[in-house]
Amino acid sequence: MTIPASLLSKHFLVVDDFESMRMLVSDELRKLGISSISYASSGNEALQKIKEYDQTDPVQYVISDMVMENGNGIELITAIRQTLNKKNLPILMITSKSDIANVLDAVRAGVSNYMVKPWSEEEFIKKLMESDK
């Protein structure tokens, strides 16, 4: 599967309250050749970073966990779409099987796509590209 150059050059924001999960996602991105990666450990911090980076190096893709303390994934999506008015920013939500019932809420809030943990490399690439359409 060939990844478009336009995707490889994007600035990604990886949001998860667990450091190891942030690192696992960024490892996958780096394996694909994506090097511009920022991190946030909560929805609130993610919003702050998106605003800050808007001045210099705007975030062009968000990969976020669904359940987090201090601003969960659905609140983050809502804020990105409504408060920040970023209707076209790709947002890939990562969820666990136990939280799958909340996916509908994420879709209503405007998520681009979702992926269930644990994910395979093939699935990760597929979802990454689908969300970027």
Place this chain on the structure above:
Amino acid sequence: MNKPGEAIFYFVGPQNPETTKLKEFAKSVSKHVFQTSNAEEIDQGSKQIGKGILIFSDTKFAMNFLSECSLPDVPLFKCLVIEKNGSYGPEIMKNFKLLGLHFYTPKTVSQCVEDLQKFLVLVEKEISADDLEFSVNLEIKGE
């Protein structure tokens, strides 16, 4: 020694000189080495990678952690408990049906690293919790 390919290491509990040295060693065999005491994080990361190696800083912490937190998919995890005094290690492993070794006191840090190397060999051989008695006995014989 074969490298534990895709294993993720979680150091659980307070840091001490032994865990610091073991972490250095773990980083030489895996790029996934983290410090946490969050069971959910351990569960998620281990499931993503497929193999989780938990290194507990001491027996008391291991007992409390394993009693209070549920790790739903126990066979996924391989645990190692640092034990400075006493001999609770085998008991913990049996109680929680976990594969693991433990350190007796007094051991130097380099001996701890040697133990971790032995432990990783067992992990690489995919020894399961069913072989628990074997792995514990193996370590006791070595002492």
